[in-house]
Amino acid sequence: MIACPSCGADLGVRGTALPYSTCGYCQSLVVHGAAGPEDLGKVASLPFDVSPLQLGTRFRVDGIDFLTLGRVRWHWQDGAWNEWLLEAADGTHCWLGEAMGLFMLTAERPDLAQDPMIARFAVGVEIKLGQAMQVDGHLLRAADIRRAQCVGSEGHLPFPTLPGTKLTNVDFRSPDGLILSVQRVGGEVTAWFGTIYEFADLNPRNARAIDGWTLPAYMQ
Amino acid sequence: MNGDAAKREAASGARSVACPACGGRIVARATGYAVTLGCAHCGSALDATRPEVELIARHKRAVAKFPLALGKRGYLFDQYWDVIGALKRKDALDIWNEYLLFNPYVGYRWLVEYKGDWQFGTMVLDVPEADADGIVWRGERFTSAGPDQQVTATCVIGEFYWRIKAGDQVRCVSFERGDVSLSCEVTDEEVNWTQLVPIAAREVQTAFAIDGRKMPGRRFAQQAHAATGAADDLLAMFAVAGIGAFLALVVMLLLAGPVSRTVGSVNAPYGKTREGVLIGTLEIKRDWQLVSLKAQGQDFDNRWVDIDYSLVDRRTGQAIGGYGLAERYSGVDSDGSWVEGSRGAETLLGHVPRGTYDLYVDAEAHAWPIDATLNPDGSVSMPPDGSQLSTWAQPDAITMTIVAETGALPSGNWWTVLVLLLAWPMAILWWRHEND
Numbered sequence: 001m002i003a004c005p006s007c008g009a010d011l012g013v014r015g016t017a018l019p020y021s022t023c024g025y026c027q028s029l030v031v032h033g034a035a036g037p038e039d040l041g042k043v044a045s046l047p048f049d050v051s052p053l054q055l056g057t058r059f060r061v062d063g064i065d066f067l068t069l070g071r072v073r074w075h076w077q078d079g080a081w082n083e084w085l086l087e088a089a090d091g092t093h094c095w096l097g098e099a100m101g102l103f104m105l106t107a108e109r110p111d112l113a114q115d116p117m118i119a120r121f122a123v124g125v126e127i128k129l130g131q132a133m134q135v136d137g138h139l140l141r142a143a144d145i146r147r148a149q150c151v152g153s154e155g156h157l158p159f160p161t162l163p164g165t166k167l168t169n170v171d172f173r174s175p176d177g178l179i180l181s182v183q184r185v186g187g188e189v190t191a192w193f194g195t196i197y198e199f200a201d202l203n204p205r206n207a208r209a210i211d212g213w214t215l216p217a218y219m220q
Numbered sequence: 221m222n223g224d225a226a227k228r229e230a231a232s233g234a235r236s237v238a239c240p241a242c243g244g245r246i247v248a249r250a251t252g253y254a255v256t257l258g259c260a261h262c263g264s265a266l267d268a269t270r271p272e273v274e275l276i277a278r279h280k281r282a283v284a285k286f287p288l289a290l291g292k293r294g295y296l297f298d299q300y301w302d303v304i305g306a307l308k309r310k311d312a313l314d315i316w317n318e319y320l321l322f323n324p325y326v327g328y329r330w331l332v333e334y335k336g337d338w339q340f341g342t343m344v345l346d347v348p349e350a351d352a353d354g355i356v357w358r359g360e361r362f363t364s365a366g367p368d369q370q371v372t373a374t375c376v377i378g379e380f381y382w383r384i385k386a387g388d389q390v391r392c393v394s395f396e397r398g399d400v401s402l403s404c405e406v407t408d409e410e411v412n413w414t415q416l417v418p419i420a421a422r423e424v425q426t427a428f429a430i431d432g433r434k435m436p437g438r439r440f441a442q443q444a445h446a447a448t449g450a451a452d453d454l455l456a457m458f459a460v461a462g463i464g465a466f467l468a469l470v471v472m473l474l475l476a477g478p479v480s481r482t483v484g485s486v487n488a489p490y491g492k493t494r495e496g497v498l499i500g501t502l503e504i505k506r507d508w509q510l511v512s513l514k515a516q517g518q519d520f521d522n523r524w525v526d527i528d529y530s531l532v533d534r535r536t537g538q539a540i541g542g543y544g545l546a547e548r549y550s551g552v553d554s555d556g557s558w559v560e561g562s563r564g565a566e567t568l569l570g571h572v573p574r575g576t577y578d579l580y581v582d583a584e585a586h587a588w589p590i591d592a593t594l595n596p597d598g599s600v601s602m603p604p605d606g607s608q609l610s611t612w613a614q615p616d617a618i619t620m621t622i623v624a625e626t627g628a629l630p631s632g633n634w635w636t637v638l639v640l641l642l643a644w645p646m647a648i649l650w651w652r653h654e655n656d
Binding site: 050052079080210215 | 234235249250251252253254255269300322323324325326327328343345346347349381382383409410
């Protein structure tokens with residue numbers, strides 16, 4: 001068990017190489033450094049939403065098992081969305097973006113960060129709507145550009161989520177439901193490639209119970 | 221709202237806010253997803269992305285009424301769905317209703333109601349491929365269902381996961397294969413595809429327990445069987461269409477039969493129902509006839525009147541029911557003055573069997589916004605701000621004149637038949653002209 005340095009509460013199961021945890025009791029953001037856990041300050045508590053996910057929700061997609069370890073919620077001018085951090089059985093991490101009742105499961109593609117457009121984006125040259133990217137033979141176009149601010153987090157995450165953390169997210173989409181998310185947090189740019197799903201298609205287990213609704217048996 | 225209700229709402233994922241424009245209570249159910257809230261009381265568009273909702277566009281007009289109410293839960297296609305949003309949309313030809321359904325474990329779906337026909341819509345993530353002959357989706361060819369249309373939202377209530385308000389426009393084009401259609405909507409920012417499958421009106425009505433009187437009626441739309449024959453003989457097709465239309469008129473006149481008429485009136489009080497007012501007696505002298513019921517009021521504004529008709533058979537005591545709604549609203553906004561609705565309402569009862577009937581009506585008048593202030597003693601105060609809405613200036617009831625008539629001729633149906641009969645030969649004529 002790892003205890004919160006601020007309140008002593010259990011910080012829960014920590015995934016591989018996830019340096020930041022949000023204490024579910026006192027909302028402290030904790031960094032796991034060489035000298036042990038250190039309190040970085042408070043993050044905002046997450047506003048209630050009707051997401052069917054919770055920390056601990058499991059998925060099975062294309063034969064791979066995933067466990068939900070963390071969440072960060074981003075707010076932009078036209079709304080807010082959740083990014084859930086999933087850890088695959090082999091220890092790699094994926095993001096599960098949740099917006100409009102749909103789910104975007106993406107895995108990191110470090111090779112794409114070498115793309116000239118993405119490299120320029122890393123130094124502040126913005127991507128324009130409609131710009132094209134070729135990924136694994138699929139043509140994707142920039143369909144959605146959002147400048148967002150972190151409005152809260154829970155669980156374990158790869159980056160700090162103190163209030164005011166800024167994200168620029170560019171979603172490229174293909175006509176057949178593929179998605180490339182290019183994310184700039186601080187000066188770090190990462191590229192994430194994957195597919196859009198409906199919740200049930202992810203074969204969820206231990207989904208969250210929402211009062212007023214019956215949790216389908218196959219999601220329990 | 222009392223404390224217990226607040227707790228229940230918080231637990232069920234719903235939250236409620238007061239409309240900044242009219243003060244009415246708005247319940248949001250897809251908490252965290254909702255971007256736009258359209259006030260169900262006054263139609264104002266609100267920004268739901270902030271903790272305190274902000275007004276985007278203020279409206280003072282009463283919102284249109286939808287047969288399927290916000291907040292209703294129904295079971296369709298093996299899932300429960302909450303109705304969380306409702307839209308009226310129109311193109312150059314028609315106006316129809318669309319409902320946004322939500323289940324947190326499944327996501328969003330659509331119910332589209334077009335003249336009594338219903339479709340269930342699912343957003344398509346694997347976009348069809350287009351070619352010169354139409355589109356191909358999941359290996360199947362869909363053909364164009366007509367030229368693209370500019371579609372305008374005329375009324376927006378409830379919650380939506382994107383920014384939308386009354387007046388917003390999209391280009392829309394549809395493709396069909398059998399009874400499945402694929403609809404494509406294009407805005408400056410996005411292209412969205414939706415798969416629509418038919419669903420029986422009865423199934424929707426049962427699923428959401430919709431009062432049968434509020435279900436939109438199906439348009440009498442007979443296919444032009446006569447015109448499906450000799451496609452090459454255009455002249456004969458026109459002749460068949462003409463003869464068909466004439467025969468339809470003769471048949472309608474024969475079916476309409478002798479005329480029996482009665483006239484009366486009813487005072488519809490505000491906020492309570494006047495029940496069982498006898499209007500008069502009708503004789504049906506054929507095996508069955510159509511009965512037309514017309515209600516007409518005078519000089520009311522920002523009011524609506526619900527009228528329930530009961531045609532009671534003197535011999536059996538059995539009643540045939542009908543429902544009429546006269547509503548009229550007006551006001552002034554940034555676009556100038558506007559008027560919506562009509563002080564009259566016409567209801568048609570089909571297939572009334574032979575007999576002598578007494579016509580009774582129940583009537584109730586409503587002021588808008590409804591239940592704006594419900595006093596602790598149970599009485600209703602009109603809103604203080606609307607000068608037209610002052611209790612002092614208004615009589616306490618709206619008088620509706622009711623005219624009931626047998627032998628009514630559904631002339632609208634005849635025109636529909638004529639158009640359908642002529643559609644094929646006209647289309648061929650046009651096609652030949654284009655290809656000359």
